[in-house]
Amino acid sequence: xxxxxxxxxxxxxxxxxxxxxxxxxxxxxxxxxxxxxxxxxxxxxxxxxxxxxxxxxxxxxxxxxxxxxxxxxxxxxxxxxxxxxxxxxxxxxxxxxxxxxxxxxxxxxxxxxxxxxxxxxxxxxxxxxxxxxxxxxxxxxxxxxxxxxxxxxxxxxxxxxxxxxxxxxxxxxxxxxxxxxxxxxxxxxxxxxxxxxxxxxxxxxxxxxxxxxxxxxxxxxxxxxxxxxxxxxxxxxxxxxxxxxxxxxxxxxxxxxxxxxxxxxxxxxxxxxxxxxxxxxxxxxxxxxxxxxxxxxxxxxxxxxx
Amino acid sequence: xxxxxxxxxxxxxxxxxxxxxxxxxxxxxxxxxxxxxxxxxxxxxxxxxxxxxxxxxxxxxxxxxxxxxxxxxxxxxxxxxxxxxxxxxxxxxxxxxxxxxxxxxxxxxxxxxxxxxxxxxxxxxxxxxxxxxxxxxxxxxxxxxxxxxxxxxxxxxxxxxxxxxxxxxxxxxxxxxxxxxxxxxxxxxxxxxxxxxxxxxxxxxxxxxxxxxxxxxxxxxxxxxxxxxxxxxxxxxxxxxxxxxxxxxxxxxxxxxxxxxxxxxxxxxxxxxxxxxxxxxxxxxxxxxxxxxxxxxxxxxxxxxxxxxxxxxxxxxxxxxxxxxxxxxxxxxxxxxxxxxxxxxxxxxxxxxxxxxxxxxxxxxxxxxxxxxxxxxxxxxxxxxxxxxx
Numbered sequence: 001x002x003x004x005x006x007x008x009x010x011x012x013x014x015x016x017x018x019x020x021x022x023x024x025x026x027x028x029x030x031x032x033x034x035x036x037x038x039x040x041x042x043x044x045x046x047x048x049x050x051x052x053x054x055x056x057x058x059x060x061x062x063x064x065x066x067x068x069x070x071x072x073x074x075x076x077x078x079x080x081x082x083x084x085x086x087x088x089x090x091x092x093x094x095x096x097x098x099x100x101x102x103x104x105x106x107x108x109x110x111x112x113x114x115x116x117x118x119x120x121x122x123x124x125x126x127x128x129x130x131x132x133x134x135x136x137x138x139x140x141x142x143x144x145x146x147x148x149x150x151x152x153x154x155x156x157x158x159x160x161x162x163x164x165x166x167x168x169x170x171x172x173x174x175x176x177x178x179x180x181x182x183x184x185x186x187x188x189x190x191x192x193x194x195x196x197x198x199x200x201x202x203x204x205x206x207x208x209x210x211x212x213x214x215x216x217x218x219x220x221x222x223x224x225x226x227x228x229x230x231x232x233x234x235x236x237x238x239x240x241x242x243x244x245x246x247x248x249x250x251x252x253x254x255x256x257x258x259x260x261x262x263x264x265x266x267x268x269x270x271x272x273x274x275x276x277x278x279x280x281x282x283x284x285x286x287x288x289x290x291x292x293x294x295x296x297x298x299x300x301x302x303x304x305x306x
Numbered sequence: 307x308x309x310x311x312x313x314x315x316x317x318x319x320x321x322x323x324x325x326x327x328x329x330x331x332x333x334x335x336x337x338x339x340x341x342x343x344x345x346x347x348x349x350x351x352x353x354x355x356x357x358x359x360x361x362x363x364x365x366x367x368x369x370x371x372x373x374x375x376x377x378x379x380x381x382x383x384x385x386x387x388x389x390x391x392x393x394x395x396x397x398x399x400x401x402x403x404x405x406x407x408x409x410x411x412x413x414x415x416x417x418x419x420x421x422x423x424x425x426x427x428x429x430x431x432x433x434x435x436x437x438x439x440x441x442x443x444x445x446x447x448x449x450x451x452x453x454x455x456x457x458x459x460x461x462x463x464x465x466x467x468x469x470x471x472x473x474x475x476x477x478x479x480x481x482x483x484x485x486x487x488x489x490x491x492x493x494x495x496x497x498x499x500x501x502x503x504x505x506x507x508x509x510x511x512x513x514x515x516x517x518x519x520x521x522x523x524x525x526x527x528x529x530x531x532x533x534x535x536x537x538x539x540x541x542x543x544x545x546x547x548x549x550x551x552x553x554x555x556x557x558x559x560x561x562x563x564x565x566x567x568x569x570x571x572x573x574x575x576x577x578x579x580x581x582x583x584x585x586x587x588x589x590x591x592x593x594x595x596x597x598x599x600x601x602x603x604x605x606x607x608x609x610x611x612x613x614x615x616x617x618x619x620x621x622x623x624x625x626x627x628x629x630x631x632x633x634x635x636x637x638x639x640x641x642x643x644x645x646x647x648x649x650x651x652x653x654x655x656x657x658x659x660x661x662x663x664x665x666x667x668x669x670x671x672x673x674x675x676x677x678x679x680x681x682x683x684x685x686x687x688x689x690x691x692x693x694x695x696x
Contacts, residue, residue: 012517148551268518
């Protein structure tokens with residue numbers, strides 16, 4: 001295999017990994033503050049992408065056709081509306097079930113995911129067909145032998161990296177982050193210290209959902225195609241990535257995301273059997289890792305071991 | 307005087323009652339027929355087009371004063387998922403008031419459902435599924451098909467592409483019966499025509515990311531990427547080819563010959579994509595003009611799409627049968643089994659001993675300026691435009 005081809009696989013894998021990591025970060029944030037698993041995460045991502053797509057259509061309709069302004073508009077509306085949706089889900093579905101068994105939250109959000117997905121399919125105009133997501137980024141490409149690098153892929157990778165670094169800074173360097181970490185560590189003590197528990201939970205859900213919306217828009221810009229079912233597999237993979245990396249740990253989520261993408265690419269490329277089995281291979285390895293390290297590769301600092 | 311008037315009144319009343327009574331006696335018996343297709347989900351555009359066309363056949367028959375029965379269409383959604391399809395198939399087959407069925411665009415669904423129709427003796431005709439095994443896999447008298455199979459389609463496709471001077475192919479197909487069938491028959495016919503398949507990739511029908519498969523394909527540098535599957539997957543493969551700078555010709559199958567494909571990938575990327583479809587285009591069909599006019603007049607919101615005329619022809623055939631032998635499943639099955647040279651808008655229908663229509667006209671299509679154009683009418687055939695790599 002020549003170097004160009006190898007480089008191509010690495011870039012493909014990194015794009016995938018970035019998207020998985022962004023989804024996994026959401027799972028890990030939610031689990032961190034409330035110890036809940038929110039299964040509608042992938043579908044929130046999908047709704048965010050459709051919100052962005054609608055914004056694009058709306059802006060085109062009123063005559064704004066500057067790609068940069070459109071991109072900003074798409075991002076603002078998509079991230080903003082999903083942050084609100086995330087907070088609403090937390091307020092009305094997750095928080096009321098706080099003292100119920102965690103299984104209930106899991107089920108409720110699983111159902112919610114189905115509701116969101118079917119709602120887009122049935123009520124979005126022609127929602128059951130794939131939609132052509134516009135290329136809003138410059139599409140120049142450089143070719144070097146069998147290696148092709150497109151400027152939009154590079155911008156998306158950098159964008160994703162900035163979001164992850166930003167979230168990390170927010171969690172580790174700001175007062176809000178301190179509050180989130182405090183709530184994650186010990187809810188009661190955090191409340192005693194004067195932290196508005198409810199507000200922090202809502203903000204965390206808003207943050208995680210906005211990051212998912214970013215991943216969705218990124219997905220749309222990268223593949224130029226969106227559909228109502230896109231969140232389903234992304235959700236499952238993001239969740240697995242968060243688990244493998246260590247639920248509750250943001251670095252774990254990132255590691256897990258890239259690990260999963262690497263496994264998928266490896267499964268499709270290097271293994272002798274048909275690429276139809278690449279997901280089987282990736283999930284099988286994930287199962288093996290979980291069996292080996294039940295708390296994930298990078299465990300939560302204060303994980304409760306029995 | 308009074309008495310006279312009274313009797314006049316009652317006479318009038320009696321006459322009226324008689325008229326109304328006669329009216330009721332004159333009303334036609336209701337007969338139910340069913341349609342099954344993907345009305346929601348990724349390929350719903352084609353399913354809804356088929357449903358509208360079947361609906362049109364029923365409407366026209368009901369408007370015909372010579373019809374013996376009044377027909378009611380029961381339309382069911384298979385979502386193009388075998389599990390859902392089998393449920394609705396059972397529902398339709400178990401409802402004894404339904405006499406005949408026009409069903410199935412998705413081959414994977416049809417394969418699961420034919421056993422049920424056989425068990426319940428429900429005569430049916432397929433309107434869109436192209437997997438040969440739907441009719442040839444079993445010896446069921448109930449199963450018929452007005453459209454051709456993917457065998458004919460790939461025969462023509464392989465010959466045509468070889469004639470264009472292409473030598474090497476990479477095949478990407480979904481791992482349902484449909485995609486696997488296309489892979490099998492295309493590879494067979496390609497070998498006969500001297501083409502070479504460098505690699506084939508089977509992928510799950512819901513896969514999002516094809517960059518790994520396509521990067522591998524790029525390394526092999528084929529003349530053509532052959533895609534065997536339906537619209538949603540086809541859109542992703544075509545879009546992602548562009549991302550990786552693959553300039554090979556994109557060759558599709560009947561499953562992507564839909565306006566939804568062009569909408570999904572955009573006008574620019576769809577340009578020059580080729581596809582193959584059984585039957586002639588609607589305006590070249592014997593009854594194409596009639597069908598298009600009636601379809602427009604009926605005011606459906608959606609297009610009839612690629613297989614609408616077949617759904618119309620299949621439904622008309624079943625209604626013809628019910629008119630002839632009455633609303634009885636067994637008799638209708640017998641009637642359909644004997645169909646030879648039956649007039650329809652898609653040409654003469656003749657069923658062989660497996661209920662397969664022997665009409666095998668395949669039409670070649672190419673996308674030109676965001677529209678599917680018959681190859682012979684396109685600027686590609688005249689040489690004004692060229693396919694990729696030519």
